[in-house]
Amino acid sequence: MTHSEEDYIKAIYHLGTSGNERVATNAIAEQMETKPSSVTDMIRKLSEKEYVSYKKYQGVSLTESGIGKALSIVRKHRLWEVFLVDKLDFSWDEVHEIAEQLEHIKSEKLIDSLDKHLGFPKFDPHGDPIPSKSGVLTKTTKMLLNELKVNQSGICVGVKDSSAPFLKFLDKHGIALGDKITVLDKEDFDGSLHININDKSILISHQIGSNLYVRCD
Amino acid sequence: MTHSEEDYIKAIYHLGTSGNERVATNAIAEQMETKPSSVTDMIRKLSEKEYVSYKKYQGVSLTESGIGKALSIVRKHRLWEVFLVDKLDFSWDEVHEIAEQLEHIKSEKLIDSLDKHLGFPKFDPHGDPIPSKSGVLTKTTKMLLNELKVNQSGICVGVKDSSAPFLKFLDKHGIALGDKITVLDKEDFDGSLHININDKSILISHQIGSNLYVRCD
DNA sequence: CATAATTTTTAGACAAATCTAAAAATATAT
DNA sequence: ATATATTTTTAGATTTGTCTAAAAATTATG
Incomplete structure (x- = not known):
């Protein structure tokens, strides 16, 4: 899975409130600051790889496999945010862009070790829940x-x-x-x-x- | 500077014993596991950006600016290796591939904070010197x-x-x-x-x- | 419900990084 | 030093991700 594919999966996840709703092509284009035609191209690719279910003109939604991928990226993003704030003394408004890069690093062992190093945090510095290794999100009534x-x-x-x-x-x-x-x-x-x-x-x-x-x- | 450009700069740095010697196209191709023709293409691009000095058929060497870039990448690579070993309990034979990814993360503040967090280490887990922020390498008589x-x-x-x-x-x-x-x-x-x-x-x-x-x- | 506005897709082009195959330059060997 | 071998470059093609412009489908409007 490429860097770009991961960005699309994540955007669809966030726009579709955690992968349930169908998401419009234009909405994805706006979120990713790209053109709708580029989105259509990428959607077709993700559809072939079965990360999204897609019917022309009907928008996309994530498949089981797509949701799993999205949760894994979100987990990495939020764990790195905790690392930056807790260990490197970043403030909570500085961590997003860097975590956007770090979330693409590929190594399961790295993320699990980081999780342990941070004391298995349940929330990131903005209060958003961190998915567990198996993809479970702590639910809160906020x-x-x-x-x-x-x-x-x-x-x-x-x-x-x-x-x-x-x-x-x-x-x-x-x-x-x-x-x-x-x-x-x-x-x-x-x-x-x-x-x-x-x-x-x-x-x-x-x-x-x-x-x-x-x-x- | 792209991910790929950084990989080439680093390869030239290592092959030319820290940027001094001229390096052959084939040597770069072998190091990077790619074809000589690809190397020629990239060299031309790096030459236009003045990271390398290049005369056809004569091999390449890094410019001042290229050496600076290489040192920055090497610094990031080795600091991340220290992080993985010291903080996440990786063993020294596991860290290289992950550091290859982490070395491309762009954020000066991140690297400086990491350096501080690690106690300003002078050597990586394999005994190789870590360039300072200003690009100075600790010399050892080994x-x-x-x-x-x-x-x-x-x-x-x-x-x-x-x-x-x-x-x-x-x-x-x-x-x-x-x-x-x-x-x-x-x-x-x-x-x-x-x-x-x-x-x-x-x-x-x-x-x-x-x-x-x-x-x- | 027919027309207009919007959204989405297609078709074709482009830049980056790569490849293969062939040509050009350089190095080696008898 | 001339032929051979090796290295390097060029030319043209491919893949990935993007774009523009135009066509098709859907949605909104009078």
């Missing part, structure tokens, strides 16, 4: 921060948007995974939230609230 | 074991052949970097050596002796 009602609290467990600007914003305002957040008030006007975090009370926009996952069981 | 005279001793500091079979052979006979080796006797007939290592006396062939580096200052 919700978006702005789905909480006033006076409800939750533990910050992940981000929906993991772009560097958003992550830097969180750092700047002292919001990190594991922090307890309480919704003090909600503005009807624009949906912005008054929250309490680390004994400080701050106001955040609706957009921020809709990109932070919390767990409040 | 010689081959079978250049020693009878009753001379040396510290094992590296291997010339770093293939898995040879490294496994050394492991099997309890020969490791840092061990003190004394030449007890030399057979005139076939050049094999009686040596003492770790309080044991063993007989090794000329071929083994000509692939082990020792320092005896």
Whole structure:
């Protein structure tokens, strides 16, 4: 499996919410910053190798084998992210691009050793679950921060948007995974939230609230 | 610079004993397990980018810029080898192929952080020097074991052949970097050596002796 | 439901890296 | 030094992944 094939498999996996839904050619093209015609070409190849099931004009979905491949790539990506943050002191907004490269390194023993070295982490630095060697994902019951009602609290467990600007914003305002957040008030006007975090009370926009996952069981 | 270009630069570096000598097209082809015609094509490209100086039929040599590139690749390769052995408990005969992949990962910060994480090692698991960030190699005065005279001793500091079979052979006979080796006797007939290592006396062939580096200052 | 807009595919071209086969240059040997 | 052998380069083809432009299928609209 080539570098490029792996990139397509991963894109289809993410777009199809973990491989279940059918994904449109154009959506893949946009995600991969390429042209729809290139996507069609690659889809045909992946279809021949039985990583995707494909009917013309109907979009693609991953096969069992494709999902397995995708999980393996996601596992590698997220383990390398943990390595970069935990061992090399990278911040969580710097690791994505490097992990994009590292996820293509081929060696089962390498990944298993890395997993052990890191203490078999279950989540990456953004709170996303790391598939096990056998492809099992830890399920969590998380919700978006702005789905909480006033006076409800939750533990910050992940981000929906993991772009560097958003992550830097969180750092700047002292919001990190594991922090307890309480919704003090909600503005009807624009949906912005008054929250309490680390004994400080701050106001955040609706957009921020809709990109932070919390767990409040 | 592409993956493939980097592979050629590295091959030329190693064949030309660190970039000084001119290297023959055929030699590169053999090293890279490819055809001479492919090598000519790539050489022309590297020449246009000024990584090598090239005159038709006269072989190639690396330019300053080419040597710099080669040192950067070698630095990455050897640092990753140290990582695999020191942190992930790989043995020295398992690390080469994986490092061949890892050496192409692009991120200056990654390599500098890795270097720091490993404690700024000067040598890789096979005793080969790791170029510094600025491209400086630690020089050592090493010689081959079978250049020693009878009753001379040396510290094992590296291997010339770093293939898995040879490294496994050394492991099997309890020969490791840092061990003190004394030449007890030399057979005139076939050049094999009686040596003492770790309080044991063993007989090794000329071929083994000509692939082990020792320092005896 | 017929037409317009959009999406997707096809056809043909291109760049990168490789190959085979043949030609050109260089090196070797009697 | 001339013929032979080897090395190196060229010419043309192939594969992979991409692109543009145009055609075909699907979806949306009046």
